[in-house]
Amino acid sequence: xxxxxxxxxxxxxxxxxxxxxxxxxxxxxxxxxxxxxxxxxxxxxxxxxxxxxxxxxxxxxxxxxxxxxxxxxxxxxxxxxxxxxxxxxxxxxxxxxxxxxxxxxxxxxxxxxxxxxxxxxxxxxxxxxxxxxxxxxxxxxxxxxxxxxxxxxxxxxxxxxxxxxxxxxxxxxxxxxxxxxxxxxxxxxxxxxxxxxxxxxxxxxxxxxxxxxxxxxxxxxxxxxxxxxxxxxxxxxxxxxxxxxxxxxxxxxxxxxxxxxxxxxxxxxxxxxxxxxxxxxxxxxxxxx
Amino acid sequence: xxxxxxxxxxxxxxxxxxxxxxxxxxxxxxxxxxxxxxxxxxxxxxxxxxxxxxxxxxxxxxxxxxxxxxxxxxxxxxxxxxxxxxxxxxxxxxxxxxxxxxxxxxxxxxxxxxxxxxxxxxxxxxxxxxxxxxxxxxxxxxxxxxxxxxxxxxxxxxxxxxxxxxxxxxxxxxxxxxxxxxxxxxxxxxxxxxxxxxxxxxxxxxxxxxxxxxxxxxxxxxxxxxxxxxxxxxxxxxxxxxxxxxxxxxxxxxxxxxxxxxxxxxxxxxxxxxxxxxxxxxxxxxxxx
Numbered sequence: 359x360x361x362x363x364x365x366x367x368x369x370x371x372x373x374x375x376x377x378x379x380x381x382x383x384x385x386x387x388x389x390x391x392x393x394x395x396x397x398x399x400x401x402x403x404x405x406x407x408x409x410x411x412x413x414x415x416x417x418x419x420x421x422x423x424x425x426x427x428x429x430x431x432x433x434x435x436x437x438x439x440x441x442x443x444x445x446x447x448x449x450x451x452x453x454x455x456x457x458x459x460x461x462x463x464x465x466x467x468x469x470x471x472x473x474x475x476x477x478x479x480x481x482x483x484x485x486x487x488x489x490x491x492x493x494x495x496x497x498x499x500x501x502x503x504x505x506x507x508x509x510x511x512x513x514x515x516x517x518x519x520x521x522x523x524x525x526x527x528x529x530x531x532x533x534x535x536x537x538x539x540x541x542x543x544x545x546x547x548x549x550x551x552x553x554x555x556x557x558x559x560x561x562x563x564x565x566x567x568x569x570x571x572x573x574x575x576x577x578x579x580x581x582x583x584x585x586x587x588x589x590x591x592x593x594x595x596x597x598x599x600x601x602x603x604x605x606x607x608x609x610x611x612x613x614x615x616x617x618x619x620x621x622x623x624x625x626x627x628x629x630x631x632x633x634x635x636x637x638x639x640x641x642x643x644x645x646x647x
Numbered sequence: 648x649x650x651x652x653x654x655x656x657x658x659x660x661x662x663x664x665x666x667x668x669x670x671x672x673x674x675x676x677x678x679x680x681x682x683x684x685x686x687x688x689x690x691x692x693x694x695x696x697x698x699x700x701x702x703x704x705x706x707x708x709x710x711x712x713x714x715x716x717x718x719x720x721x722x723x724x725x726x727x728x729x730x731x732x733x734x735x736x737x738x739x740x741x742x743x744x745x746x747x748x749x750x751x752x753x754x755x756x757x758x759x760x761x762x763x764x765x766x767x768x769x770x771x772x773x774x775x776x777x778x779x780x781x782x783x784x785x786x787x788x789x790x791x792x793x794x795x796x797x798x799x800x801x802x803x804x805x806x807x808x809x810x811x812x813x814x815x816x817x818x819x820x821x822x823x824x825x826x827x828x829x830x831x832x833x834x835x836x837x838x839x840x841x842x843x844x845x846x847x848x849x850x851x852x853x854x855x856x857x858x859x860x861x862x863x864x865x866x867x868x869x870x871x872x873x874x875x876x877x878x879x880x881x882x883x884x885x886x887x888x889x890x891x892x893x894x895x896x897x898x899x900x901x902x903x904x905x906x907x908x909x910x911x912x913x914x915x916x917x918x919x920x921x922x923x924x925x926x927x928x929x930x931x932x933x934x935x936x
Binding site: 485602643 | 704711729740741774776777778788790851853854855856857860868870871872873886887888890891892894895896897932933935
């Protein structure tokens with residue numbers, strides 16, 4: 359059965375379930391006990407969080423989540439390994455896959471529902487790292503951030519019940535500049551797979567421990583007033599450097615796929631049709647070439 | 648006199664001014680007539696928008712702004728050039744400089760104040776391009792997006808009065824995945840200048856028509872629970888590729904600045920002190936090296 363990433367049709371954000379079994383039946387979070395749903399090949403499609411796990415930090419739109427394994431009878435007895443669910447969450451990070459979050463009731467967590475379990479929408483995995491837990495063993499950690507377009511958390515933040523690591527200050531949210539927003543879609547992921555994550559300009563293939571990384575770049579931007587379509591004819595598989603350089607008009611593409619602004623020629627897979635209209639739009643709109 | 652970027656101390660967002668002169672005296676937008684404040688060397692620090700200009704689109708937290716010049720007596724008589732204010736806005740884009748927005752009263756614009764001028768906080772320039780205006784001459788365009796942490800626009804959107812280009816659809820905001828958030832600060836810009844925007848790993852210097860582009864990367868992340876400080880000892884000047892690879896643990900840095908995970912050695916300017924503590928934190932936390 360195919361693993362479903364993203365929203366489940368017919369299940370609105372905020373939906374309440376009496377049990378994990380009900381949430382599983384609705385397709386929100388399939389495992390009845392495990393916190394992470396996913397495989398290390400496909401990525402993780404959902405997590406469950408109760409706020410009860412001492413190492414987790416639930417800030418509503420930001421969750422610091424602890425990986426699985428290394429425990430017996432609720433006690434850490436060995437290092438957590440970078441396999442199964444732990445690797446799956448890192449794959450979701452590198453591939454830009456959305457992760458559904460199911461929150462379970464827990465008195466200590468102001469973002470948890472009063473009772474039962476609540477579907478709280480889609481998050482992205484922003485980063486992962488490992489640390490040494492209170493028990494002295496290695497644990498994997500994941501920062502999940504609520505995706506734009508999702509609803510805000512349902513309860514207001516009660517700072518006194520949030521457990522932050524000793525000595526840390528309240529996170530500062532000001533003066534950060536979002537410079538690069540990379541949209542990721544199923545179409546983009548298919549294209550990246552077709553190119554084996556190699557940049558169509560330089561051939562670079564970035565290999566992380568959770569798989570390859572590349573970016574799907576729209577040739578004619580999707581935002582207004584350009585209103586380029588989200589179709590593979592309007593997409594390129596690029597490394598971050600050439601994505602930025604393409605967006606900023608450092609180079610453009612001629613109809614014969616030779617490059618202007620930088621030397622070289624765009625590599626194109628035989629199964630990938632690129633529309634000359636979109637290339638022309640980019641060239642004449644974003645550069646003076 | 649130094650050009651001031653960002654918020655003006657003592658002037659809160661939402662502040663109302665009776666005239667452009669008052670807004671200029673407060674330091675929000677210095678020019679009394681021009682829409683763009685800035686120079687092509689330093690970048691643009693503010694713009695004024697009334698919604699009265701037929702080519703502008705004001706969506707509140709998103710503005711599509713038209714460049715300056717090419718007009719005489721209110722009529723386009725020649726191409727707008729990529730100089731002065733027009734280049735200044737592109738410099739702000741590439742350097743990640745915040746732009747103050749001053750909105751003037753205008754009946755046709757639901758985001759404009761009832762009367763006078765309102766300071767509406769900080770925006771970033773997301774992209775720029777050129778197009779052919781209604782008059783047949785080239786005009787420069789800029790998409791400005793409200794920065795995170797700013798207040799929302801004060802009036803609700805009245806879609807019927809928004810002028811969108813004919814044939815375009817309402818912008819879709821869903822299913823976009825922010826994969827990379829690059830913080831930019833004065834400190835980061837100073838460091839990038841020290842390195843002349845060359846990547847400390849590969850030496851790449853990305854040259855756009857509005858200046859060089861590089862990214863200031865925190866070695867120990869500033870977010871919780873890492874809580875790395877925003878100091879130059881905790882910063883690197885990297886190209887987008889090596890920034891991503893560093894953040895995803897593809898490579899790390901030894902105390903002698905040799906790299907692990909990829910070949911090579913980190914280049915370090917004599918005036919840049921890098922803390923071994925932060926390098927060690929990154930190496931032991933984000934990789935298994």
